[in-house]
Amino acid sequence: MHDPDAAPSHVPIVLAITGASGAIYAARLLRYLLASGRSVHLTISPSGVAVIEQELGVTIDLQRFDPTLLIDFSPAWSSRDWPPTDPKLLAGLTYHHYQNFLTPIASGSFLTAGMVICPCSGSTLAGIAHAASTNLVQRAAEVHLKERRKLVVVPRETPLSTFALENMQRLSAAGAIVLPAMPGWYHGVDSLDDLVDFVVSRILDQFGIDNSIISRWEGPTVGGQR
Numbered sequence: 001m002h003d004p005d006a007a008p009s010h011v012p013i014v015l016a017i018t019g020a021s022g023a024i025y026a027a028r029l030l031r032y033l034l035a036s037g038r039s040v041h042l043t044i045s046p047s048g049v050a051v052i053e054q055e056l057g058v059t060i061d062l063q064r065f066d067p068t069l070l071i072d073f074s075p076a077w078s079s080r081d082w083p084p085t086d087p088k089l090l091a092g093l094t095y096h097h098y099q100n101f102l103t104p105i106a107s108g109s110f111l112t113a114g115m116v117i118c119p120c121s122g123s124t125l126a127g128i129a130h131a132a133s134t135n136l137v138q139r140a141a142e143v144h145l146k147e148r149r150k151l152v153v154v155p156r157e158t159p160l161s162t163f164a165l166e167n168m169q170r171l172s173a174a175g176a177i178v179l180p181a182m183p184g185w186y187h188g189v190d191s192l193d194d195l196v197d198f199v200v201s202r203i204l205d206q207f208g209i210d211n212s213i214i215s216r217w218e219g220p221t222v223g224g225q226r
Helices: 023-035 046-056 122-129 136-146 162-173 192-206
Strands: 013-017 040-044 093-096 114-120 151-155
Touching: 013 023, 013 046, 013 136, 023 040, 023 046, 023 114, 023 192, 040 046, 040 136, 114 122, 114 136, 114 192, 122 136, 122 151, 122 162, 136 151, 151 162, 151 192
Parallel strands: 013 040, 013 114, 040 093, 114 151
Antiparallel strands: none
């Protein structure tokens, strides 16, 4: 799905990973973004690191970050053959430490095609919604809001508290897109990979990135015809 108003492919996308459940969404999204030829500026919160280690069994060193640990990660339940990432694609990845407020993505003068926080924790939602940034993730998100650029937040929590709902409403009212990690089942689900890809595909759609990683809904079939 191509968005004619999408920013040129050479304009980077910011990806932030925080401490909500759903680290596999982040790993798969990072791989697909780079595979699409997009430049990515990545930052990860300490809670995001903790969730990655618990859910994926991958240990991340925020001081000496090795992106291939995430990009090439393949869960034991995956039925797909994931070849190693082309090293040329890694040239499009820039990593920023979560405490470094002097990075380009902390400034509105640095042009981006938008930002996605995947997964997005409740504390990150609150920090952004109340303009109380305590790390680079929240600061970069506030920059995207004030510059009226695309900000996609991917919360993964259930049930939702009243405060979390209010924070999502505040972000939506400010122009952010709230895209909960709620996989659909109507696209022909054969594996857990299909459920992960559903959420990732919807995120890619928000940035006008062509992808065919899920089957698109074309309406019900009646008498063999649509």
